[in-house]
Amino acid sequence: MSATRPFVVRRKWMTTPDVAAFELAPADDLAVPEIEPGAHVEFMIERAGQPPLVRHYSLCNAPGERDAFVFGIKLEPQSRGGSSWIHTLETGQTVKLGAVRNLFPLSQSARRHLLLAGGIGITPVLAMAQALEANSAEYQLHYFVRGEEHVAFRERLERAQAQGRLHVHTGLDAAGVRAVLADLLDGPAAGEHAYCCGPGFFMDTVDEVAQAKHWPEEGLHFERFQAAPVAADAIDDAFEVELSRSGTRCRVEVGQTIIQAMAAAGCEVITSCEQGVCGTCLTNVISGTPDHRDAYLSKAEREAGKLILPCVSRSKAPLLILDL
Amino acid sequence: MNSPIGVEMQSQIWQPVLPSHYLRASKNIVAGFLQGQELALWRSEAGAVQAWENRCPHRGTRLTIGRILNDQLSCAYHGWEFDTRGGCTAIPANPSLPLPKQLRVKSFPVAEADGMVWVSAAAGNAAASQALPPTSTGALAFFCRSLGIRAPMGDVATELNAQGFKATGAQTWEGTLAGQAATVLLNEATSLRTFAHVWLSEEPAAAALSDVLAKCRLFRRDVEARASSRSS
C-alpha cells in the first residue's frame, strides 16, 4: 500500500445533475505536486472491519493549480461501494489519498491533438485541454453528453469555447456518435494523436471506427476507467493436490485448473459448466485452505472451507487434500 | 415429452422427417418429430444437415425459435451459439470466460436420401447407428406435400394397404393417387400423429396435381375416421 496523505474537502458542488465536483486541499497545507494532464489519484475508501477499497479518479487541475486536487465524480447509485460513498462526503471532512499516477499522458511528439470525451470521461480530457490551451497548442475537444445540462466544469471550458476548439455533441444515439466519430477520425493529419475517455461502449466505438479509418495504432490513447484492480492474491501460484481415496498426488501449475491437472494424472472428475457456477464438480476438502474462485458456494460455505469447486478454485496453501 | 418411446421395431430405426428442400443453407430452423422426440433441424452453409434434440442445454429453450447467425445456431433466449458439431461456441453474457468444452447439444444420426432428410431415433445406440440409411427404392421425382394425420402410423399403413399401396421398403409404400404413380413415406411423429410425405414419380400437370392433393385430403379423412372409430 503506497503512502497515503490526509486531505480536507474544501469545496463541493454539483457541476451536473449527477456529477459532484470536489476541491480537496492537503490537511498539512503544503502544495500538491504539479499535475501532469491525464493523471489520476488513488482514493482510500475506509470500510469497517475490511481492508480499504481503492478507487482511481482523474484530476481536472489546470496547469499551476497546486493548492488543491480538483475532481469530478459521477454518482453511480449502487456502485461497488465507490462513488456512492464519496457523494456523502461533505466540506470539512478528511479523506486519505494515495499515489498520483499517469497512464494517459499527452504525447510529446504530437503536433495536433484530438480530444474525445464521453460523459464522465471529460475529467482527464479537461486537464489536457487546459494544458494545451495554456501552451496554445493545436487541439480540438469533442465532448459527447446526454443533454446540455450534463456538460461538466463549464467554467473551465470557457477559453476552449472562445477559441472555437470545444464541440459539444448532445443526445446522440449509438449510430449518431458513430457517425460523428467516423467524420473526426477520417484521415489523421501527420503527427496527430487522439485521446479518448468515457464509458466502455463509447471507447469501443472509438476503437472500432479508428481501426476502420486506419488511424495509426501508436496515435490512439485510451483511459480505461475499469482498470482491472490489481488484487494482491489474484496472482496464481502453483500448488500440490492429493486425492485422499487414491493417494495420487499431482502438481497444479499456474494457469492450470485442478481438474486439468487431475485429468493429466488420469483422474476424471465430472464437470458441466467448467466456470465454477453449476456445482457438478462440488468436492469435499480434507485439509488445506481452498482459494475460492466460484460463484456457487454461499458465504458460510466459503468461510467454512470444507467444500471446493475444483473446476475454477485453487489453493492458498502449498498442499490441498481432496476427498476424491 | 422429450423421451423417445424406445425403438421396438428394428426396421424403423431411420425415418423420413422432412423434405430436403425445406432446409435452406444457413437460413432456417425446422422442427422435426420422431417417435415423441422433438427435433430441431438446420442446414449449414456447406450443405450438411444437423438433427438436434429441440432443447438448449443452458435453460431448455426450444432451438426451433432461435435463428441462424454466421452459420451457427443462436438460441433465442440468451444468444448462446452452437456450431455444426453441436459444440457451444459463444456465450454472449460472459464473452471473456472459457467456453465449457464438454457442453454439447444432443444430436441424432441424420442422412439425406430420396429427397428426404432421414433421422435415426436411436441416438447414441451404437448398433442402430450402424444401420445404413435407406437407398432409393421408388421413383421420387416430384414432392407433392407432407400430410399431417391425427392417427397412429399403424392406421395410416392399414389405409394405404386398403387403397392398393404396397410396402416396398423402410417406411415406404408405392401405389397410385388419382391416377398418378406415387410413393408415400411415413414418419411416426408421436404415438398419435403421423406425417405422410407424398411424392409422385413425375411432375404432374396442374389439374392432375390438384386431383392428387384432393385425394390426399380424402385419404387423411378416411384414416382419421378409422382411428377415431377404433378409439371412441
Added chain:
Amino acid sequence: MTFQCSDKTILDDWLTVGPLTRTEGKTEALPYRTQLLGAEVEVWKDVGGKLAARTGQRSLLIQECYGYMWICPSGAPRKDLFALPEYSQPGRRIVDCEGIGVAVSGLRMVENFLDMGHFPYVHAHYLGEVPQTEVATYDVSVDETADEIWATNCRFFQPKTSKSATTGLDVQYRYRVVQPMGAVLYKTAFPRPGEMDAIGLFVQPHDEESITAYCLLAYYDDVSTETDLVGFQHTIFGQDKPILENQVPKKMPLRPGIEVPTRCDAMSVAFRRWLASRGTTYGAIA
C-alpha cells in the same frame, strides 16, 4: 376441492390471487373465481367490505396487502408476507399492470425475472442491445433471517430508457427473491438518477405448469402516462412469454447438470439451490 399440492413450503406461503380490483362488484353469490394450486377458489368482499375466500366448502385464510389479495393455502403461514416498504414511500407512484397468463412453472417465471443475460435478445432495443451483451459480475447473498436472496451491484447498458430518450444508460439493478413465487426488482429511476424504482413480480400458480404473472410498479416517475408505463411492462412480458412457453420441460430442474449455467446465472443458481435446500417440489423437478 382440495389443493393439488403436497409441497409444504408452498402451502404455508402467501400466494396471490390477483389485485383487489378483481373483486369489485363481486359478492358471495357471484364471487371472483380463479384457480390456485389446481383447485377452484372463490373470493369476494362481505357486506362489511372484508375479504373472504373459500375452496369448495373450506374457508381460506386471506389478507389484503399492496393492493393485492394473498391466500395462505394451509391456513398456517410459515412467516408474515414479505415487506415492500417502497409501496408506501412518499413520492413513489403506484401502478398496477395486472397479470398476464403464461403456460410455465412459476419458478421458471421468477428465474426469468432475475436474469439480465437475455436483455439484448428477448428485449432487443428495450432493455439491451447486441453487441453490448456482457453481464458484469455482481454479488449474490442470502439473507438468512428474512429467508430471502439478493443480487446486488448489477448493471446493464440499456439503449433506450424512455420513448423520447436518444442515448443509452448504464442501468443499475438489484434483485430480491422474497418467496418461491415472488420477487422484487430495483432499477435506476430514469427521471431521478440516484433513486431506484421498484417492480414487484407476484406469481399465481394455477397449477404446476401454468401461472398468472402480476406486475406492480412503485416508480419515481410522474412524467410518463399510466398507459405508457403499463404498455412498456406488457411489452416486456409479451416478449418473455413465447420464451417461457418454449422451455422444455415446463417444470424447473433443480439438480445441477441437467441445465448448465454460465457465470452470469449466479443468481439463478442461488435461487435453485435455495429452492432445493427448502425442499420445494411444486413446479420443480427435484
Added chain:
Amino acid sequence: MKLYDYELSGNCYKIRFFLHMLGLPYERHSVNFFPAREHKLDSFLSDVNPLGQIPVLEDDGFQLRDAQAILVYLASRYDRDRTWYPDDPRLRGEIQIWLATADEITRTASAARLHDSLGYTQFDIKACRAGAHAVFRVMDDHLAERQASGQQWLAGSHPTIADIACFPYTALSAEGGITVDEYPALRQWLWNFRSQPRFVGMAGIMALELTNQ
C-alpha cells in the same frame, strides 16, 4: 396519420407492420387495453369505434376501424407499386378469401390467446382451439398446393395484405395453447414471412435480424 394501438394486439400489429413496410410515418396513440379497458369506455365508443375494438386509423379526418379494412385502404391509397393489393381481379378475389379467413383466425386463435393470457374467461376455450385447428388445416392444405406449384405466399407471387392479415395470430397461436406442429407447409410460410427484408416483429414474434429497429 394516427393509429389507436396496443402493443400486444395482433390486429394492431398488422397495421404497424404494413405502415412500416410502406414507410409511412404515423402517430402511435397507445390505448390502455388492459387492465383499464379504455377501448370500452363511453368516450371511445362514441368518438373512436362503436364496437369498442382496435386498431382504428385516422388519416386526415377519415376514420376507419377493422384491421382488414385498414389494410385494404392503406394498400389502395399508398402502395404505389401495387404489389400488396394488386388490381388484377382474380388476385383480388383470392386475397379476399384470406382477408375473411383472417377474421376466422381472430375469432378462434386470438380468442384462445386472450383467454389464456388476459383471462377472457367468457370464451369457450375448447371451441376456440378446435376452430383454430380447422382454419390452420385449411391454410396448410392451401399452402401445400401453393408450394407444390413453386409459390410461397397465400395469393399471387409475392407477399400481399392476405399474408399480413393471417400472419400475426397464426404466429401467436401457441399462446392460446394451439401448436402448428402438424402443419409443415404453414410453418414454412410463417418462417418465410419473418424472412422478408425489413421485417419487424412485435412482443411475442421475434425478428430474425438482431439489429434492425
